[in-house]
Structure formats: structure tokens, C-alpha cells
């Protein structure tokens with residue numbers, strides 16, 4: 001998935017430290033072989049400071065190198081304003097993950113432009129671009145390392161206080177404090193195994209620590225128990241505040257909270273609106289909503305009437 005590659009910007013920065021951790025090296029190699037090689041331009045433009053977090057796709061066409069005849073993005077256009085939360089939904093293969101790959105500049109469009117804060121992504125050093133983004137993936141990678149190092153991943157020089165503050169904001173400090181050696185507890189391979197909800201909160205703490213203006217969130221499809229779910233939602237609400245957020249959404253609660261929903265199909269936006277307006281419209285979204293969201297039909301239609 002895109003997120004195997006998506007962790008890479010951060011990965012390369014902490015390579016030295018993490019490659020010493022048993023088990024991590026193999027996983028890193030696996031990730032590194034997946035990285036498409038995008039070169040920095042010869043004379044890169046520096047991203048403007050301060051960051052705004054504005055995103056625009058303009059008539060983006062894209063085919064993966066492995067499938068040059070198939071347009072994974074086919075005239076995709078949309079804009080996200082600084083601080084806005086936009087949910088992307090759409091059937092499998094619609095191109096949702098590919099949107100994230102383009103934002104992270106793992107690939108360049110065949111036609112059209114992706115701009116961040118008004119700058120064409122092609123004009124910028126990919127590292128400069130990726131510094132502006134934090135990712136919370138669907139399947140969180142936990143390295144065979146301490147809890148501290150797992151949170152500081154991508155911000156290797158973060159202080160213990162900063163890591164703890166991020167964990168507190170991510171609703172993770174409490175469970176970490178209960179571990180044998182707290183933040184020094186080894187997790188992952190040969191260490192303590194974390195639950196799904198705990199892994200997600202570690203990923204949220206990582207993202208909080210990165211403090212990037214743009215958040216890319218690939219919502220987990222697997223259900224958590226009610227208590228974990230509440231903690232993860234609280235953590236995410238904190239993370240999303242004041243940031244531009246694009247979320248690949250699988251939950252009704254998420255689309256209800258979004259400022260706007262983009263419905264993708266065949267590599268482009270086919271419908272756009274709020275949950276209520278899209279349900280009223282009775283198109284693809286209404287159909288997907290009936291099939292997709294993990295809350296029963298009852299809560300969906302209660303929401304649709306409001």
C-alpha cells in the first residue's frame with residue numbers, strides 16, 4: 001500500500017538509529033525496495049514559510065509505471081483550504097490511496113499539477129514537501145525498539161518531554177505508564193505486543209510530534225472495542241485541529257465530522273458535498289454509504305434526515 005512507501009521520508013532520516021534495532025532492518029529493507037525514485041529538481045524551490053497547508057489537484061492524470069495503459073487518476077481536480085478536513089470515499093480502486101502517493105510525491109502526474117501552498121510539487125525537493133506532512137496509516141508499523149523510539153520515529157532528536165507530551169495528547173501516556181519500563185519498554189518483535197488501538201495511538205503520537213500542517217489519515221477498517229475507539233477518536237480530534245486533513249474514510253462518524261466529502265470513482269471526483277446533501281442526491285455516495293459504513297443502516301438514516 002502507499003503507506004509502506006509513505007513512511008519512507010521519515011524512515012531514511014532515522015535509518016542509522018533504527019537499523020540497529022533487531023527485526024527493524026529487515027522491515028526497512030522491504031520498505032526501501034518499494035520506494036519509487038523521484039529525483040529532486042536541479043534547482044528546487046523552497047516551500048514558502050510559514051506553511052499554510054493548502055492543497056490543489058488540477059486535472060491530474062496518472063498511470064503507475066507498472067500499468068502504463070491504465071489511468072489510476074483520470075482528470076482529478078479538487079482543492080483543500082488550510083485547516084479544512086476533507087474525507088475521500090469511493091469504491092475499491094477509485095484512486096484514493098494514489099492521491100496520497102501524489103501528495104507525498106512518490107510519483108509525478110502524467111498530466112496536470114499537484115500544488116501545495118501554491119507551489120507545483122515537481123518544483124520542490126521531495127524531502128521539503130514531506131516535512132509538511134504527517135501520515136497516520138491504516139496498518140501502523142511498530143518497530144522492535146522502545147516506545148520512546150517508536151514515537152520519536154521521524155523526529156529522532158525529540159526530547160523525552162516532547163515525546164511524552166505527544167503521547168499525552170494522543171491518549172497514549174496512560175497505557176505507556178503502566179508498561180514495565182514505561183517509555184523505555186521494548187515493543188514489537190521480541191518485546192511487548194501492543195493492541196490495535198494502542199498501535200494507532202502510537203501513530204497519532206508520531207504525527208503530533210512531527211507537527212506538520214498537513215495530515216494524511218488512512219482510517220482503519222478493522223473495528224476496535226468501544227473504549228479504544230473513543231480514545232483513538234479523541235486523539236485524532238486533537239491531531240486534526242488546526243491542520244489541513246485529508247482522510248480516506250471508512251466510518252460514518254468521520255464523514256459526519258468532515259467539512260466536505262469527495263466521492264471518487266475511476267480516478268476522479270464524481271460527487272462532492274456533505275453527508276446529508278450526498279445522501280439526498282441519491283447517487284454513488286448514497287449507495288456506498290449503505291454498503292460501506294460500519295454503523296448500522298439505522299444510524300445512517302437518522303444522520304441523513306438531519
Ligand code: ATP
Pocket residue numbers: 064065066067072090091092093094095096097098099
Ligand atoms: P482501495 O479502497 O481498495 O484501497 P483505492 O481507491 O485506494 O482502493 P488505489 O489504491 O489508489 O485505489 O488504486 C487505484 C488504481 O491503481 C487501482 O486500479 C489499482 O489497481 C491501481 N494501482 C494501485 N497501486 C498500483 C501500483 N503500485 N502499480 C500498478 N497499479 C496500481
